[in-house]
Amino acid sequence: MRAIYLIGFMGAGKTTVSQELARRLNVAVYDTDEEIVKRTGMSINEIFAAEGEEKFRHYEAEVLRSLPSTNAVIATGGGIVGRTGNRLFLKGKRNVVYLHAELESILARLKEDDSRPLLKQDKMKTAKALYESRLPLYRETAEFEIDTSVKTVQQIVD
Ligand code: S3P
Numbered sequence: 001m002r003a004i005y006l007i008g009f010m011g012a013g014k015t016t017v018s019q020e021l022a023r024r025l026n027v028a029v030y031d032t033d034e035e036i037v038k039r040t041g042m043s044i045n046e047i048f049a050a051e052g053e054e055k056f057r058h059y060e061a062e063v064l065r066s067l068p069s070t071n072a073v074i075a076t077g078g079g080i081v082g083r084t085g086n087r088l089f090l091k092g093k094r095n096v097v098y099l100h101a102e103l104e105s106i107l108a109r110l111k112e113d114d115s116r117p118l119l120k121q122d123k124m125k126t127a128k129a130l131y132e133s134r135l136p137l138y139r140e141t142a143e144f145e146i147d148t149s150v151k152t153v154q155q156i157v158d
Pocket of ligand 1: 008009011079115117
């Protein structure tokens with residue numbers, strides 16, 4: 001089976017869905033953020049603070065290319081579509097699913113979360129601007145789109 005890549009904004013449910021989908025398909029599951037943390041020994045917040053976003057994006061692009069491209073479900077970080085090279089790489093893989101959620105539901109889910117450095121400062125404004133700039137990138141990269149707003153994890157996986 002070709003790997004299935006999940007893309008979408010922070011809080012869209014990529015990690016949760018990837019785990020359940022991999023369980024059902026009986027294949028391995030990976031998460032690009034988790035791999036970066038494993039390989040660098042630092043948290044995402046620590047990488048942003050100590051090395052900056054560009055370095056994080058470099059790790060992210062490397063990890064994306066190093067993960068198995070068969071028999072796996074791969075959850076990606078919300079910013080993976082920022083680099084043209086990543087978008088082309090993903091398009092080439094074809095099994096890319098965009099998990100779409102409305103900004104309102106994302107903000108509600110992320111309210112208490114401080115593990116995401118990009119949302120630290122002015123949460124609402126930053127999130128809205130990022131969301132709007134990324135929406136077309138998710139759509140151009142993915143072959144499939146699922147609206148997660150009113151679905152359970154089981155329904156999304158089905
Ligand atoms: C980011 C999303 C995060 C993580 C990092 C940057 C982004 O992943 O990669 O904080 O730029 O949207 P999740 O989408 O899993 O939260």
